[in-house]
């Protein structure tokens with residue numbers, strides 16, 4: 430996956446929504462409604478320290494939520510927010526008494542949803558320790574045990590639920606990034622990776638090369654052998670290309686019988702050899718019994734001032750030229766001289 434997906438947001442709950450930052454602002458509204466009156470109440474009854482702590486927690490949470498909503502880095506570390514929340518509910522429990530013990534549960538659930546597993550175990554253990562200590566000091570051992578296991582059961586149930594959500598989320602992301610027929614990455618992914626490759630060129634001067642591949646006379650294959658056989662050819666073609674390229678190279682399906690291979694950190698000269706290898710290999714592969722299938726390929730490497738659209742259009746022009754010049758060949762778009770050249774076999 431491109432770095433874009435993970436870089437900005439470390440909060441678990443937010444990653445389910447692709448970092449759109451809408452979950453925490455909603456939570457902050459709920460926290461305002463619940464915690465603001467509690468802060469005011471404590472200040473009125475003279476519990477200034479607790480009142481102030483709750484007010485600080487609300488402000489910190491609002492600041493982070495606002496940053497998430499605007500797509501900025503968190504001004505206050507999320508671990509500090511969690512420690513503030515734990516301190517607030519624990520101190521409230523010790524100050525206002527057993528009636529406030531119920532707040533431990535929603536705070537624990539929010540922590541589980543927000544933090545990676547190990548961090549949430551640490552924070553929840555802290556919460557459990559302080560609350561059980563309160564019950565033990567004010568009630569008896571049996572009540573302490575009852576509370577301890579009720580909390581543990583809640584935490585385990587939430588954890589199991591989160592594992593399911595995580596698995597489904599991963600599956601959904603994978604499915605939505607791939608073409609259903611061939612399993613190649615889809616066009617949306619191509620746009621993300623192209624912009625990463627262009628950024629790489631701008632910041633680190635690393636070249637990448639785009640190879641556009643189109644099956645020759647594919648309509649004939651469909652017409653003669655049927656659509657199902659045509660599909661089979663596309664599936665075989667993808668596994669054939671995959672077998673020829675490196676792990677770090679990326680294969681996308683961008684149209685019916687049109688594919689793109691992105692070779693990150695690869696200069697044009699190397700890409701020319703890869704393209705010729707792909708062409709020769711596909712020609713000799715048994716993609717469809719008794720029939721030789723060929724492809725035409727268009728190449729374009731990153732250049733200065735290149736945009737995503739221009740990059741794709743130059744590779745497309747090279748592919749079009751390869752078709753025009755007789756198919757089963759590789760052409761490249763020379764950005765320096767703005768012209769299309771044949772790539773020697």
Ligand SMILES: Nc1nc2c(ncn2[C@@H]2O[C@H](COP(=O)(O)OP(=O)(O)OP(=O)(O)O)[C@@H](O)[C@H]2O)c(=O)[nH]1
Nearest residue numbers: 643644645646647648649651656659660685686752
């Ligand atoms: N089997 C199958 N066929 C598809 C799929 N997507 C598009 N096609 C077919 O691919 C064919 C593409 O035909 P054209 O664009 O005319 O290109 P071509 O016949 O390959 O000719 P050249 O590209 O000029 O060599 C069309 O007949 C489409 O119906 C698909 O998912 N499966």
